[in-house]
Amino acid sequence: MDLHELLGKTVTGLGYELVDIEQSPRGRILRVFIDKPEKPGGVDVEDCALVSNQLTRVLAVENVDYDRLEISSPGLDRVLKKVADFERFVGSQINVRLRLPINGRRNFNGVLNGVLDGKVRLTVDTGEVELDLANVDKARLVPKFD
Numbered sequence: 001m002d003l004h005e006l007l008g009k010t011v012t013g014l015g016y017e018l019v020d021i022e023q024s025p026r027g028r029i030l031r032v033f034i035d036k037p038e039k040p041g042g043v044d045v046e047d048c049a050l051v052s053n054q055l056t057r058v059l060a061v062e063n064v065d066y067d068r069l070e071i072s073s074p075g076l077d078r079v080l081k082k083v084a085d086f087e088r089f090v091g092s093q094i095n096v097r098l099r100l101p102i103n104g105r106r107n108f109n110g111v112l113n114g115v116l117d118g119k120v121r122l123t124v125d126t127g128e129v130e131l132d133l134a135n136v137d138k139a140r141l142v143p144k145f146d
Contacts, residue, residue: 003064007032010058014051016043019074020081028067030059033074037088043073076143083133086115093142096120098135109142 004021011018011034022031034051036043048071055069080086080094089112096108108131110124119130120139 006058006062006064007055010055011051014054016047016051020079029070030064030066030068031070031072033072033079035074035078048072077140080139080141083115086112086120086133086139089141090114093144094122094139095142096122096131096139097137098131099137100135102129102131102135106137 003023007021008018011032016034016036019033019035021033023029032051032055034043034047036047039047052069052071055071059066059069080089092112094110094112098106098108100106108122108124108129110122110129113121113123113128115121115133116130118133120133120136122129122131
């Protein structure tokens, strides 16, 4: 079982969503980002502590070598990776960076209109664009401050 699958099973088994995993270059630091969409205000310190305690035990049993485990909420500028993420945040302002440019352009900022047939639909300043989900290198929410 790979690390992503192991962490995903454990986190979802505790009732949370696994948003993302980051590893330092030599795998010494393991960062796990969790969310609980139905919880107003998102995850808090107690949620992170609960997941951290459980993952520490699981990683010890599975002999995963690391120095430090960090559990965090995805933050206001959360990463969008799965189709479900793009569907959940329809109407939000996002930033998308592509792997391969389209007409010389790799970065797009706009309002997310959803995903249709494997294409992310965005309203940008020049109109609506469709970007292949497979070509998306990174997509993030753009936080709004009132």
